[in-house]
Amino acid sequence: MKILCYTSFTFSYLNRARVLFQTLRQHRPDWELAALITDKPPEGFVFDPASEPFDRLVWASDLGIPNFQSWLFKHDVVEVCTAVKGPFLHQACDWGFDAVIYMDPDTAALSTLEPLEQWLSEHDILLTPHLIDPNDDHAAILDNDLSASRTGIFNLGFVAIRTTGEGARFARWWNDRLLNYCYDDMPNGLFVDQRWCDHVPALFDNVKIIRDPGYNVASWNLSTRKVSVEKDGRILVNGAPLRFWHFTKLGAVGDSMTKRYAGQNYPVYEIWSWYRRLVTAATDPAIPERWWAFGxxxxxxxxxxxxxxxxxxxxxxxxxxxxxxxxxxxxxxxxxxxxxx
Structure with missing residues (x-):
């Protein structure tokens, strides 16, 4: 199966995107990796795509979005890096790939992702829910269950489609929704792309909801996922192999939520420490913190x-x-x- 995997980011997240691509290259060297960037390089930073760990670079300005300057201005940085995911996915359906996968830049692969290919041979759309087990603790319900109710049942830091059939139909629909309605406006029922995908199981056929605990591990589901390390070095989550981890909100907020729910599950802290080291090594001091040319x-x-x-x-x-x-x-x-x- 010919697979394209992409992520969307600005230069302030280039360090995280580098880690994502490096770990994907290690575990899926056969995938083509694409960077979707909505930004311009900061002065003093020399950006050489040929030296980066991805195969294809797409600037958001080249996606053919009508009235791009006007459209871009309507969004803040999180909204726009999310909104461009739709046009990219829709257009990538015509690039000769069997499947296209999106992963957030603050994600890292920790073992083979071959099962995704098997699922994509049988299903047209793959989604990961924020939660696959209910919480019983009151604080966890408030932090995680109700948060997912507000922001969306599925975490769109990951989505995968076949480029034909229902997958292509989803990509076209997602393109249309994200071009016009990708805002952080929860009072009006919007949280960028995520609330839209609550509709997917009702609107599309052949959808696979991934309930394997090894996928999209993150602070919001650590309350129900136990991480362990086997003698042979394999990392398990609730007994299943850890596939990829979503290191959302690297810093004080992420640390606080992780500590709250990891508790004495010490392998979690080792994984976070490993990720921090990789991000630090991938950080270019010429890129100002929180840089965004369109800010x-x-x-x-x-x-x-x-x-x-x-x-x-x-x-x-x-x-x-x-x-x-x-x-x-x-x-x-x-x-x-x-x-x-």
């Missing part, structure tokens, strides 16, 4: 979230200011200072 107006002033929300809600502003990133006379920025206040 500021042309004059360098940061773009406030409310500026983006106002712009996306007003078609008259979109028509008047097709490049809302511009600064100076006649710009959206100037309009905000005088009219939008």
């Amino acid at each position: 500021a107006y042309d004059d360098g002033r940061p773009i406030a979230k409310q500026d983006r929300v106002l712009y996306r809600e007003r078609t008259d502003l979109q028509q008047a200011f097709p490049n809302p990133f511009a600064s100076g006379r006649g710009s959206f920025q100037e309009w905000l200072e005088h009219e939008g206040a």
Whole structure:
């Protein structure tokens, strides 16, 4: 089976994406790996795709999204790195691959992912739910069960499709939804791409919900997943081989949630320590922390979230200011200072 695996990120997450690609290369050297980047390199950083651990580079600006500058401005960094996943997946269905897999950049493969290929030979769409076992503890229910109810039953840090049949139909539908409705707006039923995929088992046939505990291990499911290490070095989760781990929110928040639910399950901390070392080794000091080229107006002033929300809600502003990133006379920025206040 010919498989393309991609991830979506900005340069501030290049270190994590490098680790993902390095671990995928180790365990699935036959997969083609693609980087989808919605960013521009920061000044002083020399980006050489040929030296990176991926095979294919796609800039979000080359996906053919209509009115790209205007569309991009409507999203913050998390929203846009999620939104471009749909157009990429849809277009990749025509690139000659049997299947396409998406994985978040803060993920690492820890053993062979061959079972995914077997499932993709039998199913058109693969999804991993946040939870595969119910929590009984009150705090865990609040943190994990109710969180999944708000943000989506499935974690879209992973999705895999066949490029024909229902997989292709899903990719086209996801493309349309993410181009127009990929926002962090939970009061209106949106949490980027995840809430949309709550509909997938109802809208599409031949869907496989992966309930194997070795897939998409993360802080939100450690309350029901026990990690152990065998004498031969194999890492197991509830007795099943660990396949890939989603190291979401590397830092204080991730540490807090991991400690809360890992408790004395010490192999968890060893895995996190291993991942931190890899990310540190993959970090280029020339990339400023939290760098994103589209996080500021042309004059360098940061773009406030409310500026983006106002712009996306007003078609008259979109028509008047097709490049809302511009600064100076006649710009959206100037309009905000005088009219939008």
